[in-house]
Amino acid sequence: MKATRDWFGESLADLAAEHEDIVVVNCDLASATKTAAFRARFPHRFFEVGIAEANAVGVAAGLAQEGLRPFVASFGHFLTGKYLEIFQSVGLNDAGVVLVGTHAGLAIGKDGPTQMGLRDVALMRTLPNVEILHPVDGVETREMMRHVVGHRRPTYLRLCRQPQREVHDPRHRFVPGAPDVLHAGRDVVVFSMGGPVGVVLDALDTLAARGITPTVVNVSSLPVDAAALGDIVDAHRRVFVIEDHYVRGGLADEIARIVLDRGHRVAFRAWGVPDYGQAGDPRDLYARYRLDRDGVVHHLTSFADADLATAPR
Incomplete structure (x- = not known):
């Protein structure tokens, strides 16, 4: 059993070997968001902005407008807390940014409500051109990552901290929007x-x-x-x-x-x-x-x- 954030980190690094346009904009959380593996393999495509999610969104939007596929990684609570910047820079510009919000829900535990991603889906649902993805296991996470690198639409990828068992057969194929x-x-x-x-x-x-x-x-x-x-x-x-x-x-x-x-x-x-x-x-x-x-x-x-x-x- 692994958390979907772990599967994301592994998939991101693997896919980056095939897609040179993938870059990461990080908010001083490489270990927690599992982007450290990407940084180790592709340091020249890893941009650290520190604890500055608003700046990260702006940087990523600019990189997307230049033809890259940037992944901005932070806790979902912090990242979607910069809703104005997401609205202005990503949504209105239809910028192909993948917003990666980890630590969804109550599982962050003792860190409490100041860090729990509990209202991120509600915020992202208001943006008409943003796709929201929330994988349930490793199979679906890998499938979603392949889907995400195959298009240039704004995306919010919601990930869990707690380990989750596999519920899909390895042959499962993700179909966007399909229940x-x-x-x-x-x-x-x-x-x-x-x-x-x-x-x-x-x-x-x-x-x-x-x-x-x-x-x-x-x-x-x-x-x-x-x-x-x-x-x-x-x-x-x-x-x-x-x-x-x-x-x-x-x-x-x-x-x-x-x-x-x-x-x-x-x-x-x-x-x-x-x-x-x-x-x-x-x-x-x-x-x-x-x-x-x-x-x-x-x-x-x-x-x-x-x-x-x-x-x-």
Whole structure:
């Protein structure tokens, strides 16, 4: 098991050997963001700007406009905190920058909410030309990296700190925007991205013992294919979204909009982080916010037990 930030670092260095236009703009976090391997192999293509994310975004936008494919790496909380610079320099200019935000969600633990990437998806969703990618494992990370170096659109790559097990077969191929069905079930469909996906899969045996067999869908890229996602929703009576992010503005909002636009008559619930977050051991935090396996079992059991007799049809 590895964190997706580790898979990113390895993939970046390997792909840079094939793509001479790849450069890195770093914010004094090469070890944490796993860009150190790139620096060791390609020091002349590694630009250190220090603890200055706003400057890094501007430098990267300029490099992109000169035909390079720059990766700006920092904690997701810090990087998207420079939203104005991203909006002005990357978004408006349609600059081909890959914004790499690591340490997504609660897993940074004791460093607390001043460093937790909990509102980054909400911010990046507001930019109409920015692709958001959040891989669930090593296979998908490598596939996404190959995808990213193959185009020049602005991209936000969201990465986790915690180790995550492989959920894909090595032959899996990433398709941008396609909802990725990892487990077929009935009645309730669970949509998630990144770290919580594996947690939901780990809860399946316990849920099955209670007579609950959810469909599990990995939504690893936004914007998602609305038609494909709508077809999945059509086959279920209940939709549940769980994300390691603020409950407002993230994946749940994206899916709710699709459900409403299509006129689906389903019961809909979402769960995420309802406050600013806390500092503590990551395991304690995930338990506190009911984003661990026991929390998933609790949410889906209560949802399955809910009376839908009065729900609109």
